[in-house]
Amino acid sequence: MSAEIKATNITWHEGHVTREERGKLLKQQGATLWFTGLSGSGKSTIAFTLEHALVQNGYQAYVLDGDNIRHGLNKNLGFSAADREENIRRIGEVAKLFADAGILTMTSFISPYRKDRDLVRALHVEGKLPFIEIHVNTPLETCEQRDPKGLYKKARAGQLKGFTGIDDPYEAPLNPELTIDATTTSPQQAAVLLVQYLESQGILR
């Protein structure tokens, strides 16, 4: 395909490719799917399951999570109130850039505070980009039983301070676009629900 890019086909442009042009070529619209929920609720498993399903079907999708954010962009942030707020703000701005580039962008962070998530929503509304808040509302008891990273155990033992659900609040979304209970919905079922939602909104074509 690249052999088609010849000098004669290249014209001078001063600004970005428009979203409409990108959308036509990609058969999708950029959007942020913001997963929020307790540690161990299943956010990442759902996000990765959806990412694979989308990419295998020719769509552009990418997951922003602790692994690629905390050790990179946000490695100079700690866990103070101000740093937690800045952590979510930066993730929101990066998700917005990805969405502007036409990517279906999934973020998988506890993001416990309503005000931080609402700020990210406002950024997207301002940028005319879809923001889809997905509450993975698996009950604390289930998350604590699963405890995949042993964090609840540490928090209960007092070795981790300010742990969401134990000694720091989780503020559930008041009006999320979708709510998923990962105790009764498998990651596959959740991914199917999400694909149907994206189709219903014209985000996937």
Added chain:
Amino acid sequence: MSAEIKATNITWHEGHVTREERGKLLKQQGATLWFTGLSGSGKSTIAFTLEHALVQNGYQAYVLDGDNIRHGLNKNLGFSAADREENIRRIGEVAKLFADAGILTMTSFISPYRKDRDLVRALHVEGKLPFIEIHVNTPLETCEQRDPKGLYKKARAGQLKGFTGIDDPYEAPLNPELTIDATTTSPQQAAVLLVQYLESQGILR
């Protein structure tokens, strides 16, 4: 195409889609094309011309520039030495995330200090992602004659302090992957050179 995504086709995944899988589907490899040069040197015009050429040919490309970074991710940074360094660090980390997502990512910032650019290069090397430094080495005299934003005039009048090329140094890359003189190379010609380079490296297939 999305009608193909059915419950039976979706399998449970715990981690990211691999770069190999993405590369096969996208017919391209993610990479960062880092444009550096004086204000008015032509970085953005080349980057946008290349972005349009790539997207129109079915490739995924996106430009990070002052417009989408300074008012968003980096709006809480000023122009102190520490903030300038953090500005480039964050842009480098975001470019790395885009490249990891398989996107041909162009950055258009003066980025005058060698140490800051080398830090971004190191991030990419560590992440096994191509980093292509492109020096747009239009001479200061030409940039100042063009002065598209009237910034040189302000700097000469002392209304702008620490302006690169006037009262702050520009440290040219010692070993850039490509050098473009925008006084003798049109944006179209530059875009063709860059496409040829990307093909020669197997980044475009």
